Amino acid sequence: MxxxxxxxxxxxxxxxxxxxxxxxxxxxxxxxxxxxxxPEIKDALQARLDHGVYGYADATESVVEATLGHLERDYNWTVDPDWLVWLPGVVPGLAMACRTCSEPGDKVIVSSPVYYPFLVVPEVAERTVCDVPLTRDNGHWRYDLDALEAAARDPRATMMIICSPHNPVGRLFSRDELAAVVEIARRHGVTVVSDEIHDGLVLEPGLSFTPTAVAAPEHAGDMITLMSPSKTFNLAGLNATYAVIPDAERRTTFQHHMKGPVMRPSPFALTATEAAYSKGxxxxxxxxxxxxxxxxxxxxxxxxxxxxxxxxxxxxxxxxxxxxxxxxxxxxxxxxxxxxxxxxxxxxxxxxxxxxxxxxxxxxxxxxxxxxxxxxxxxxxxxxxx
Ligand SMILES: Cc1ncc(COP(=O)(O)O)c(C=O)c1O
CATH class of the missing domain: 3.90.1150.10 (Aspartate Aminotransferase, domain 1)
Structure with missing residues (x-):
């Protein structure tokens, strides 16, 4: 290495x-x-390349097992295989989440500064971005809970997108911080979508990442989590992503919206995902x-x-x-x-x-x-x- x-x-x-x-x-x-x-990912990709046939791919049992094993082992999160929806990217996942959890004209709550598609994707989906900026106190960035509560109270606010860990401010929100944000959202019927693409990139010794769904287990069934090995294992160009959607009806709606605009991931994305989580x-x-x-x-x-x-x-x-x-x-x-x-x-x-x-x-x-x-x-x- x-x-x-x-x-x-x-x-x-x-x-x-x-x-x-x-x-x-x-x-x-x-x-x-x-x-x-x-090297283990490269070897797995080489073996897949050597197979020579690159037709449409599905997540095999071993891909699913490696992914669920990672969530269980690293985050104590027991995910049912049925909850997984495979996608070619987190940004398409954000777009599908907007279509699944809100109606045209609804408000989607985000907190800037934030990864810029959060500010764009809802607008493209004909929703309105409701920006509740993070606060910065002595170099420490936080969600503004009072302002979030005020925004969530608006009946037109139906969805909130969280970024955890946070791009660009680099915060690793604690379990309590995440739980407080979800609590506010759910109190007002706002669906939480959590973008966790940076999950494996914790740099601060002594801290560990908690999925938002694990931080707020009583609301996990209502959430959509978007995850991917692409940042942690440097696979961004392979387009490997999965959504965790526990609610069956919501999952069906999400998959319905994918028809047409969103492809399946490639065989190389799935192969790399399995190798990353099982051998990386x-x-x-x-x-x-x-x-x-x-x-x-x-x-x-x-x-x-x-x-x-x-x-x-x-x-x-x-x-x-x-x-x-x-x-x-x-x-x-x-x-x-x-x-x-x-x-x-x-x-x-x-x-x-x-x-x-x-x-x-x-x-x-x-x-x-x-x-x-x-x-x-x-x-x-x-x-x-x-
Ligand atoms: C928070 C966040 N979400 C999503 C993405 C991009 O995801 P994808 O390339 O899978 O669409 C990035 C890339 O920088 C990101 O930082």
């Missing part, structure tokens, strides 16, 4: 790298990592150690500069960095000119921030940090900041 080598993706089909193919910009934006997958543990342990070291290095470097700030990141490989003191008209474009390709904060709901993907070899991170330090220090000097 090698988390140090810088694999050339610039000349590959990578969305992340192709954006800056002909420019000297380090891509630190879209959420995939620059690491090769677990050693790779995953090393990944977490690498990401933890990257996070610590990044947060120390950023917060050593008085004019920028990064809050603690408990989970994910995404840093959410406040660059507002630099007073830039277009921060992402300015950083591109300095050789750094961040995700702009605006689509997530806050243009004071940029998002820094640190899922890369330490050498790449180090080069990016050097560029960042130089650029930010020069700008701070220009502005007469400390």
């Amino acid at each position: 090698d988390f140090a080598s810088e694999i050339n993706r610039r000349d590959s089909d990578s969305v992340k790298w192709r954006l800056y193919k002909d420019r000297d910009i380090i891509p630190l934006w879209v959420a995939d990592m620059d690491f090769a997958v677990a 543990h050693a790779w995953h342990n090393e990944l977490i150690a690498t990401l933890r070291a990257n996070r610590d290095r990044l947060i120390a470097a950023v917060n050593a500069l008085p004019s920028v700030h990064m809050d603690p990141i408990e989970a994910t490989y995404l840093g959410w960095i406040d660059v507002s003191a630099l007073r830039l008209n277009d921060a992402p474009a300015w950083f591109e000119d300095k050789g750094l390709g961040f995700s702009p904060g605006a689509p997530f709901g806050d243009d004071r921030f940029v998002r820094w993907n640190f899922g890369c070899p330490p050498a790449t991170l180090e080069r990016a940090i050097t560029r960042f330090e130089t650029a930010v220090s020069e700008r701070a000097h220009e502005l007469g900041l400390g």
Whole structure:
């Protein structure tokens, strides 16, 4: 297992790298990592490739067993095989959830800053986004329970989408925090949809991920959970996702809406999912150690500069960095000119921030940090900041 080598993706089909193919910009934006997958996943894919026939695929008993085994073993969550619905992505799952749990014109509650499709997908489905921003208290981001309650009280609010662990603020919400959010939603008849795509990316020692359905077991039957090995095991391009939908009627409705717009996952997605959950543990342990070291290095470097700030990141490989003191008209474009390709904060709901993907070899991170330090220090000097 090698988390140090810088694999050339610039000349590959990578969305992340192709954006800056002909420019000297380090891509630190879209959420995939620059690491090769677990050797066990590669071997399983190779064996599937060697089979030679790639027809429509179904989740076999062993794929289901590996997935349910992961949920039971890692999260103490006993899921019935019937509750699983396989999908080619979490975002299509969000779209299907909107169609399943709300009507056109209804309000879907989300909390910005947040992964930008949360703010877009409901609108495309002809629902209205009701944004109840997270609060930020001393660098600690939380759901605003009073504001959520006020929003959920509106009879037109019928669905809420939670992001846990949270992209982009990196929070790993506690069991109690999640339970409190679900409690509010259910008190007002709002269905909770929980996007848990970053579940295996807990970086803070001593913390562990709890699925929202496990945090609020009495309401689990009413929820839709969207999960995937794609972030944790770096399989985003393979499009492997599953929804957990305990309620049979709701599941049927969800599957009905999938007809036409949403395909099944490919055989490679299912093969990789099984290998990830059944054989990926050693790779995953090393990944977490690498990401933890990257996070610590990044947060120390950023917060050593008085004019920028990064809050603690408990989970994910995404840093959410406040660059507002630099007073830039277009921060992402300015950083591109300095050789750094961040995700702009605006689509997530806050243009004071940029998002820094640190899922890369330490050498790449180090080069990016050097560029960042130089650029930010020069700008701070220009502005007469400390
Ligand atoms: C919270 C969250 N949900 C969903 C996705 C994308 O999921 P998919 O590619 O499976 O549609 C991402 C990718 O960054 C994400 O951060």
